[in-house]
Amino acid sequence: MPDDLTLPEPVGSFPAAGQPVPQHWSRCFGCGDQSPAGMSMSFTAGEGLDVWGRLEVAPRYQGGPGVIHGGILSTAFDEALGMVCRSIVDGPVVTGHLEIDFARPIPLGSVLEFHARIDGSIRRKVYASAEARIVEGPTADPDVVVATSRGLFLTVTAEHFEKTKDFVDGVPERPFGTSSI
Numbered sequence: 001m002p003d004d005l006t007l008p009e010p011v012g013s014f015p016a017a018g019q020p021v022p023q024h025w026s027r028c029f030g031c032g033d034q035s036p037a038g039m040s041m042s043f044t045a046g047e048g049l050d051v052w053g054r055l056e057v058a059p060r061y062q063g064g065p066g067v068i069h070g071g072i073l074s075t076a077f078d079e080a081l082g083m084v085c086r087s088i089v090d091g092p093v094v095t096g097h098l099e100i101d102f103a104r105p106i107p108l109g110s111v112l113e114f115h116a117r118i119d120g121s122i123r124r125k126v127y128a129s130a131e132a133r134i135v136e137g138p139t140a141d142p143d144v145v146v147a148t149s150r151g152l153f154l155t156v157t158a159e160h161f162e163k164t165k166d167f168v169d170g171v172p173e174r175p176f177g178t179s180s181i
């Protein structure tokens with residue numbers, strides 16, 4: 001991470017602490033309510049440049065016997081880190097780099113809580129990090145971090161999606177006027 005990062009003020013469009021952070025697009029695999037095969041993650045704004053996320057670990061997310069697939073967990077972190085970027089960016093961002101540390105097995109049937117925050121930004125680059133805890137389920141312990149993640153997100157303009165807009169699955173919507181598609 002560069003050492004000349006700044007921590008911007010939150011943008012006016014970001015919800016107040018404790019309020020839901022809405023899906024950024026209804027067809028998103030991570031958060032969309034019109035993505036039947038998706039993960040239906042939900043998010044709440046934190047006290048600062050942070051969000052809280054929730055994921056119910058469905059049986060279809062299985063990787064090894066009885067545990068979440070690592071790619072699903074990575075997707076959930078991607079979503080959580082992307083969501084927290086909305087606290088400082090009033091427009092689309094895309095993932096440039098994502099890293100995950102898998103610290104503990106996560107059984108199917110768990111409910112995961114994610115806490116993601118902005119670490120800083122410079123130019124178009126936003127650095128964010130997050131951790132996950134099991135808050136419901138067979139091995140729930142809110143004091144134990146089961147996985148951590150760090151990511152780099154890049155702000156982009158609507159033109160970024162021009163080349164792929166013909167492949168959109170479903171009708172593009174702009175729930176907040178600044179949706180990425």
Ligand SMILES: CCCCCCCCCCCCCC(=O)SCCNC(=O)CCNC(=O)[C@H](O)C(C)(C)COP(=O)(O)OP(=O)(O)OC[C@H]1O[C@@H](n2cnc3c(N)ncnc32)[C@H](O)[C@@H]1OP(=O)(O)O
Nearest residue numbers: 024078079082083091092093094095096097154178179180
């Ligand atoms: C309501 C609003 C909606 C908003 C939705 C938000 C929620 C979203 C939630 C969804 C969650 C799911 C989200 C998803 O799943 S997004 C889907 C997955 N991601 C992608 O598809 C992105 C594919 N990649 C690209 O399009 C380009 O490579 C991007 C746009 C990322 C950069 O290409 P671009 O030509 O534009 O930029 P640049 O090359 O001039 O580089 C610019 C700067 O960035 C630095 N750099 C670049 N890459 C890396 C790297 N890998 N590591 C380290 N650094 C990197 C680079 O050094 C330079 O730094 P500096 O010279 O300034 O120091």
